[in-house]
Amino acid sequence: MLRVIQIGLGPLGRKTVQFAAERPALRVVAAVDPSPDIAGRQLSDLCGAGGAIAVASSLPAALSAAAEPPQVAILTTYSDLDRVEAQLCELADAGLPVVSTCEELSYPWITHPDHAARIDARFRERGLACLGTGVNPGFLMDYLPAVLTGLCRSVRHVTVRRVQDASTRRVPFQVKIGACLSIEEFAARVAEGTLRHVGLPESTHFLAAALGLRLERVEEELRPVLADLPVTTGFRPIDPGTACGVEQIARGYAEGREVVRLEFRATVGEAESFDQVEIDGEPPLLSTIAGGVNGDIATCAVVLNALAVVATAPPGLHTMLDLPIPTAGRTV
Amino acid sequence: MLRVIQIGLGPLGRKTVQFAAERPALRVVAAVDPSPDIAGRQLSDLCGAGGAIAVASSLPAALSAAAEPPQVAILTTYSDLDRVEAQLCELADAGLPVVSTCEELSYPWITHPDHAARIDARFRERGLACLGTGVNPGFLMDYLPAVLTGLCRSVRHVTVRRVQDASTRRVPFQVKIGACLSIEEFAARVAEGTLRHVGLPESTHFLAAALGLRLERVEEELRPVLADLPVTTGFRPIDPGTACGVEQIARGYAEGREVVRLEFRATVGEAESFDQVEIDGEPPLLSTIAGGVNGDIATCAVVLNALAVVATAPPGLHTMLDLPIPTAGRTV
Numbered sequence: 162m163l164r165v166i167q168i169g170l171g172p173l174g175r176k177t178v179q180f181a182a183e184r185p186a187l188r189v190v191a192a193v194d195p196s197p198d199i200a201g202r203q204l205s206d207l208c209g210a211g212g213a214i215a216v217a218s219s220l221p222a223a224l225s226a227a228a229e230p231p232q233v234a235i236l237t238t239y240s241d242l243d244r245v246e247a248q249l250c251e252l253a254d255a256g257l258p259v260v261s262t263c264e265e266l267s268y269p270w271i272t273h274p275d276h277a278a279r280i281d282a283r284f285r286e287r288g289l290a291c292l293g294t295g296v297n298p299g300f301l302m303d304y305l306p307a308v309l310t311g312l313c314r315s316v317r318h319v320t321v322r323r324v325q326d327a328s329t330r331r332v333p334f335q336v337k338i339g340a341c342l343s344i345e346e347f348a349a350r351v352a353e354g355t356l357r358h359v360g361l362p363e364s365t366h367f368l369a370a371a372l373g374l375r376l377e378r379v380e381e382e383l384r385p386v387l388a389d390l391p392v393t394t395g396f397r398p399i400d401p402g403t404a405c406g407v408e409q410i411a412r413g414y415a416e417g418r419e420v421v422r423l424e425f426r427a428t429v430g431e432a433e434s435f436d437q438v439e440i441d442g443e444p445p446l447l448s449t450i451a452g453g454v455n456g457d458i459a460t461c462a463v464v465l466n467a468l469a470v471v472a473t474a475p476p477g478l479h480t481m482l483d484l485p486i487p488t489a490g491r492t493v
Numbered sequence: 494m495l496r497v498i499q500i501g502l503g504p505l506g507r508k509t510v511q512f513a514a515e516r517p518a519l520r521v522v523a524a525v526d527p528s529p530d531i532a533g534r535q536l537s538d539l540c541g542a543g544g545a546i547a548v549a550s551s552l553p554a555a556l557s558a559a560a561e562p563p564q565v566a567i568l569t570t571y572s573d574l575d576r577v578e579a580q581l582c583e584l585a586d587a588g589l590p591v592v593s594t595c596e597e598l599s600y601p602w603i604t605h606p607d608h609a610a611r612i613d614a615r616f617r618e619r620g621l622a623c624l625g626t627g628v629n630p631g632f633l634m635d636y637l638p639a640v641l642t643g644l645c646r647s648v649r650h651v652t653v654r655r656v657q658d659a660s661t662r663r664v665p666f667q668v669k670i671g672a673c674l675s676i677e678e679f680a681a682r683v684a685e686g687t688l689r690h691v692g693l694p695e696s697t698h699f700l701a702a703a704l705g706l707r708l709e710r711v712e713e714e715l716r717p718v719l720a721d722l723p724v725t726t727g728f729r730p731i732d733p734g735t736a737c738g739v740e741q742i743a744r745g746y747a748e749g750r751e752v753v754r755l756e757f758r759a760t761v762g763e764a765e766s767f768d769q770v771e772i773d774g775e776p777p778l779l780s781t782i783a784g785g786v787n788g789d790i791a792t793c794a795v796v797l798n799a800l801a802v803v804a805t806a807p808p809g810l811h812t813m814l815d816l817p818i819p820t821a822g823r824t825v
Binding site for chain 2: 485
């Protein structure tokens with residue numbers, strides 16, 4: 162039995178609490194979210210599970226209210242390390258190892274070396290482990306391809322494709338990928354930074370590290386996918402010439418050539434959803450998950466599956482490269 | 494740079510030396526094989542790579558002949574722990590961590606608990622790590638499906654299918670799977686135990702452990718696949734009614750029902766080769782490697798990729814469940 166504190170009760174945090182409640186090996190004993198419309202409410206009310214535990218507005222308040230002390234923390238708050246670093250350090254100081262969905266934490270060593278070094282130092286000081294993970298970044302476009310390279314005598318290039326039909330996804334997801342926007346509106350959302358999927362550079366560096374390479378540079382490209390016919394499968398109709406979604410590509414270069422290429426594409430009305438890894442190596446490999454992986458479910462699952470691994474890991478900031486595999490039934 | 498000693502210079506050991514020679518991070522500094530037709534020969538002669546290192550007939554002879562002391566051992570000798578245990582312990586006593594392709598070592602905790610306990614104790618005493626791995630068992634039918642369960646909130650059942658067209662494989666492989674045998678000849682080979690793929694029970698227990706389950710029982714079934722039309726794609730023609738290969742199925746039961754099913758099928762003239770994992774869970778997953786994975790290349794690759802992980806692992810007997818992923822570029 163592992164006692165968990167949940168930090169962040171947005172959609173992801175709520176689903177995590179719900180899934181955790183299904184597992185006899187886990188018990189959520191405390192929760193934190195300072196949002197005025199969340200703090201003070203009970204988990205059972207917010208998440209449909211988790212019982213009569215009131216969400217506290219701060220970590221100290223949650224710890225003093227908890228009937229039993231938590232042993233590990235789940236942090237699902239922000240995508241960026243600028244805002245997450247202080248939260249992580251507060252958890253370390255409270256003696257809690259952490260699994261977080263912060264995208265920039267999934268492989269921060271190249272993109273945020275100073276944040277990474279400070280977080281690593283703090284967790285080492287406290288003798289605790291910290292891991293950033295999730296489905297993407299954290300698994301499908303970095304960890305799984307890295308696992309598959311284990312079958313190879315040599316690898317020249319890796320392509321990863323995550324292609325999703327957003328028609329059946331939540332409306333906020335369809336909005337997030339720019340569905341129904343004009344070219345100008347799409348460009349404005351890109352400029353304000355609210356349309357980008359966070360994590361492709363981290364995944365690119367992760368995969369390069371798995372190949373024993375240090376990248377010279379990473380290029381990232383983001384463009385709208387425009388409907389060429391009317392699309393009626395989403396939350397509202399999309400006219401030809403307006404955006405039905407986004408395509409985002411990251412390329413990693415080493416030794417003067419492209420060695421890693423990540424293609425993320427999500428549109429309303431996409432013909433086929435799939436997750437694919439193509440390794441140009443010896444042997445060559447083409448591995449496909451038909452229909453793709455539901456991101457909302459899998460992110461929460463990966464986090465819960467990683468808890469036992471992180472609770473018993475050596476101190477410091479880890480990535481998925483450093484730890485044993487977080488399988489669906491792993492317990493402490 | 495990791496200095497390696499290769500124990501066993503059969504086909505697998507020779508290929509391992511050949512692949513190791515391609516890697517700047519590895520150097521084979523010694524080799525052992527007592528076979529009269531191998532001992533005394535040079536690696537470059539036997540493997541087409543590896544230089545002017547003579548194969549010694551014993552470990553002490555190899556260690557005293559080595560210009561530099563090895564840091565890690567690769568053991569590719571036998572499939573059964575009865576014969577491998579003493580070899581492993583001799584390596585531990587010589588101060589060497591080991592990666593072995595011994596099939597029964599891939600997950601010995603249930604099928605050979607006494608061997609496993611003794612090997613674990615010896616490597617712990619010496620402060621060294623030991624790992625059994627390979628492509629199958631070791632990766633495709635146990636490790637990779639276990640990795641994929643990490644995406645799941647819950648798993649009810651896992652099916653793994655390894656289906657191979659043996660037409661283009663080495664003649665010894667075609668012979669090994671019973672191609673061209675009559676039903677009676679096939680039954681005789683099964684009875685003498687020379688036709689069975691070793692490792693399915695180990696893979697079944699591995700996967701169950703990944704799911705947090707302890708199996709009540711494992712059933713294994715082995716039957717010939719009979720040609721229904723003449724097959725002419727193998728090393729010699731196969732008449733209808735004779736065997737073109739083998740189908741071997743293992744089923745693992747827990748909580749009164751089947752939870753893991755492994756299907757291994759290799760025939761001359763198989764319509765399609767593939768490696769597939771099907772998870773009945775939330776989310777459901779169907780992951781397929783098109784064309785399948787070449788077993789000879791991948792086994793050697795997995796072993797070499799695991800060296801750096803094992804050289805730095807905590808002491809004791811490990812399985813692939815316990816260690817970080819052995820990626821294609823991992824170095825110490």
